[in-house]
Structures are given as structure tokens and as C-alpha cells.
Amino acid sequence: MLRRGLLARVSRVGGILVLLCCSLSLLYVMTCSPPHSEDPLLVLALPRADTHSHAGTGGTRPGGVRAAGTGGTGPAGGAGLEPPQDGGPGLSYQALLTEREEQHRLHITSLKKQIAQLKEALQERSQQLKGVQESLKKGLTEEERPRPRGGGGGGEVQGTKNQQTDIQDFLKNQLSRAEVTSGSRFPSEYTVVPFESFTLQRLYQLEMGLTRHPEEKPVRRDKRDELVEVLELSLQSLNAPSLQPDGKTQSSKVYTPSDFMEGITRTEKDKGTLYELTFRGEAAQEFRRLVLFRPFGPLMKVRSERVDTAAAIINVIVPLSRRTDKFRQFMLNFRDVCVRQDGRVHLTVVYFGNDQINEVRSILENTSK
Numbered sequence: 498m499l500r501r502g503l504l505a506r507v508s509r510v511g512g513i514l515v516l517l518c519c520s521l522s523l524l525y526v527m528t529c530s531p532p533h534s535e536d537p538l539l540v541l542a543l544p545r546a547d548t549h550s551h552a553g554t555g556g557t558r559p560g561g562v563r564a565a566g567t568g569g570t571g572p573a574g575g576a577g578l579e580p581p582q583d584g585g586p587g588l589s590y591q592a593l594l595t596e597r598e599e600q601h602r603l604h605i606t607s608l609k610k611q612i613a614q615l616k617e618a619l620q621e622r623s624q625q626l627k628g629v630q631e632s633l634k635k636g637l638t639e640e641e642r643p644r645p646r647g648g649g650g651g652g653e654v655q656g657t658k659n660q661q662t663d664i665q666d667f668l669k670n671q672l673s674r675a676e677v678t679s680g681s682r683f684p685s686e687y688t689v690v691p692f693e694s695f696t697l698q699r700l701y702q703l704e705m706g707l708t709r710h711p712e713e714k715p716v717r718r719d720k721r722d723e724l725v726e727v728l729e730l731s732l733q734s735l736n737a738p739s740l741q742p743d744g745k746t747q748s749s750k751v752y753t754p755s756d757f758m759e760g761i762t763r764t765e766k767d768k769g770t771l772y773e774l775t776f777r778g779e780a781a782q783e784f785r786r787l788v789l790f791r792p793f794g795p796l797m798k799v800r801s802e803r804v805d806t807a808a809a810i811i812n813v814i815v816p817l818s819r820r821t822d823k824f825r826q827f828m829l830n831f832r833d834v835c836v837r838q839d840g841r842v843h844l845t846v847v848y849f850g851n852d853q854i855n856e857v858r859s860i861l862e863n864t865s866k
Contacts (some may be wrong), residue, residue, distance in 0.1 A: 772787075
């Protein structure tokens, strides 16, 4: 009985709510209905649905559009709109459209001029930054720079030198502040900017989440162009002949994009972008590592070094909790791939809990034997 009374009350309240919603909707429609307008522009733009009888066999179509019959005035005797009368609202409406179109045309022309000016300024700034980068690479002093002929233009040359000096100071300041040559202190681990890993075809980001496939597919065009520029500059630096102490140039192997293995990059919003690329070296266990930095300007090569991994030990840390079957299979693969083929690997297992810990110890002891 209690359930029946509750169901009856719920259905009654629901019916009252439905009636209330319908009443409110009807009241809203009656209140918000647009009033009848006699504006000639609106009448011309949206004709009223008048029902006038016209001569001919065409009659009248809905919306105030007169349909032409066999003797109509439309093109080729077809159906068309009735042309506006002379001196009517159609002429003023046409004039308004023409005026608006002219305003838009002038605005577009002004925007095109501004875009052209911005492109010229950007190109000039890029040329200045390239000149600064070349001067940083060659290490030219003020005395070694060629001086302009004649006595005119001294103020302009001095102004250009001061501007280049300011840019050089800015680039050096950005490089000294960035975490390139030395480490930096952070208040917590949440302020550390993570690195992104990339290869010739893939880009791995933490923004994609720790999913099974965290790579970005496909790589954005702007990001791809940026990484291609970094790779080209790295290959150009590696293939450049090196100057020996005796004054002779020595050229090593020719590096190609196929020698590129992987790279890491990250962008600090107030400093710039750091790139670290690794290439295969001349020997089997030798690699070349290049560090580049872009301080919101042209790319700068920070250092280039050779990395010999012949005596390097690889440390592998495995966190584990239960799952002994998976761990046993992992140890079989670890023995076949790492221990027997290389041997320069040190494994550390961090076990959480006390369950099955003796079984894990026995697996490690058997593998060590």
C-alpha cells in the first residue's frame, strides 16, 4: 500500500510539472514573438506572406514572391523576383550594401599593407640575428671586423654595432641562465620541465599521457620543420672539417640522417629551447653528441663531444610487487639479451611488500649462478 501511494503521488507531481512547463513555454512564445514591422528595408529583405491575387496563370507563391506565368517578366519567361519600383526602398538598400562593401574593401587593403610591413620588419630582424650568430661562431673582435670605406655613415655604423652588441649580450645572458652548461635548483619536482624524445619519424611527449603509444601521430608541421632545421644544422656541424693544431684540416666520416639515433628537447618559457642529439660514431661503441640552444633567436651550437661507451655500465632499476611469473620471464630475457651479449649491465630490483619476496630472491640467485 505504501508503494502504491508513493507511485500515485510521484505520477501526480510529474503531471503537474509537465503542465507547468507547457504553460511557461506557451507564455514565453507569446511574449517573445516579434511585433509586426512596417520597415521598408525589412519588408524588402524578408517579404511578408501576403495573399494578393494577380493576373495571369502563375498566381502568388508563399513569402510574397510573385510567380511569373507564361507571359512573365523573369528571364526566359521563368520564375523570378519582382523588381523594386523606382525610388523605392530597394535603391537605398542597394546603396547601403555598396557602402558596406567599400568599407570592407578598404579595411582589407589596410590589413594587407600592415602584413607586408610586418614581414619586412621580421625579415630585417632575422638578417640581424643571423649576422650576430655568424659573428659568435667566428669569434671576430671589433678590430678584426672590416671597416666601411670613406668617412660618411659613421653614426649609422656605430648604431648597428651597438645593436649587435645588445643582441649578443641578450643571447649570452639567455645561454647562461638556461640549464645547459650547469644545473639549476628548483623548489619542487613540479617545476621541472620534462624532456620530449624524438627520432626521424616519431615524437614522444608526456602531454600524450602514459599510454601504450605516447607518440604524436602525425607530427605537427611546425614541430617537424623545427626538428628538421635542428638536424640539418647538426649534420652541417659534424661534417665540417676540423682544424688540427698543426694547421691542417682533418675530415672524418660523412654523417647522414641515417646516423641520427635519437634526440631530446624541452622549452623553457623564459629562456629558450634546448636540443641534445645523438649520432652513431666511427667505432661500434662510439657516439657523437651535440647540444644546441635556441634563445628565442637563431640556433646556437653549445658543444660537440664524443661519447665512448666501451667501459660504461648500464644501470637498470625495476620496481616490483608480486607478479613473480612476469618477473621470471623478464629475468630469462634479461639473461639472454643483456648478460650473455653485453655483460656491462647492473640490475637493481626494488620490491614492495613481503609477499612472495623469497621467491623473487631465489629467481635472482639462480640468475646470478
